[in-house]
Amino acid sequence: MITQRISKTQAAFFVAALLIFIALLTGIKMNANWVHTFDQTIINLIRQFSPSKTAFFKAYTVFFNTLPIMIVVVVGVAVLFMYKFYRIGFFFLLIPLVGSIINVGIKDMIDRARPQTNQLLHYGGYSFPSGHSAIATLVFGSIILLVQRLPIPRYVKWLLIAILLFAILLVGISRIYIGVHYPSDVLAGFCLGFIVITIGQFVFKIKKT
Numbered sequence: 525m526i527t528q529r530i531s532k533t534q535a536a537f538f539v540a541a542l543l544i545f546i547a548l549l550t551g552i553k554m555n556a557n558w559v560h561t562f563d564q565t566i567i568n569l570i571r572q573f574s575p576s577k578t579a580f581f582k583a584y585t586v587f588f589n590t591l592p593i594m595i596v597v598v599v600g601v602a603v604l605f606m607y608k609f610y611r612i613g614f615f616f617l618l619i620p621l622v623g624s625i626i627n628v629g630i631k632d633m634i635d636r637a638r639p640q641t642n643q644l645l646h647y648g649g650y651s652f653p654s655g656h657s658a659i660a661t662l663v664f665g666s667i668i669l670l671v672q673r674l675p676i677p678r679y680v681k682w683l684l685i686a687i688l689l690f691a692i693l694l695v696g697i698s699r700i701y702i703g704v705h706y707p708s709d710v711l712a713g714f715c716l717g718f719i720v721i722t723i724g725q726f727v728f729k730i731k732k733t
Contacts, residue, residue: 530726538722541715545653548712552636552652559708566707570700571642577701582645585698588656593620593663600667612670615728620662623720627658627713636709644702654705654713660695661717664688669725 530538551559586592597620604613636652649655671684696710705713 530722534722538719541718541722545712545715545719548708548715549630549634549652552634552708563706563708567700570697570707571703578644581698581701584694585645585656585702588660588695593659596663611728615724616666616670619666619721619724620659622724623658623662623717624655626720627653627655627716630716631655639703639706642703645704647704651705652709652712653716654696654699654709656699657692657696657705657710657713658717658720660692661714662721664692665717665721669721 548559550556597617601613601617604610604616630653631650634650634652636650638647638649638651665688668685668688671681671688674681692714696705696707696714699705699710700707
């Protein structure tokens with residue numbers, strides 16, 4: 525049964541993420557005013573520049589470029605294989621890969637241009653959904669599943685999970701701050717990552733504990 529691998533809470537979040545993603549995709553394709561209002565409201569909150577914030581977000585967002593993330597995944601898979609956690613290792617390898625492929629396919633389908641105002645770093649390609657936000661959700665989300673299985677005190681697990689969730693959120697904020705994504709791109713990236721990782725958790729039979 526699905527509930528053996530995915531909790532009712534996660535199933536509810538999965539449905540919510542799917543509905544939000546569909547709403548954003550439809551709104552962007554229809555050039556809906558509510559999407560523009562949402563984007564501009566969040567942009568005005570986040571893009572308050574200072575030298576220290578600019579330096580931090582530039583460095584932070586670059587860490588989630590393809591090469592650094594590939595290194596994290598390869599090292600993680602190597603460690604999991606070394607300890608003979610083969611199924612979890614393949615999960616950690618394949619889920620980010622599959623998610624990235626899906627992300628690129630949706631980008632090409634939606635064909636949304638990136639913001640053109642005051643970009644602090646240059647990135648090519650299309651804007652929707654945010655690949656950095658999706659990959660951060662996929663990689664750190666996979667690590668969260670591993671943390672949930674560790675034989676450590678519950679409060680330590682929750683502390684680690686909170687740190688990982690905050691790290692994911694910061695990726696989305698960094699993409700908006702440096703001006704290469706709209707907030708709707710970032711939210712869609714988070715949703716897509718969660719959708720893929722939940723399906724992957726079910727397929728690979730990865731239980732939370």
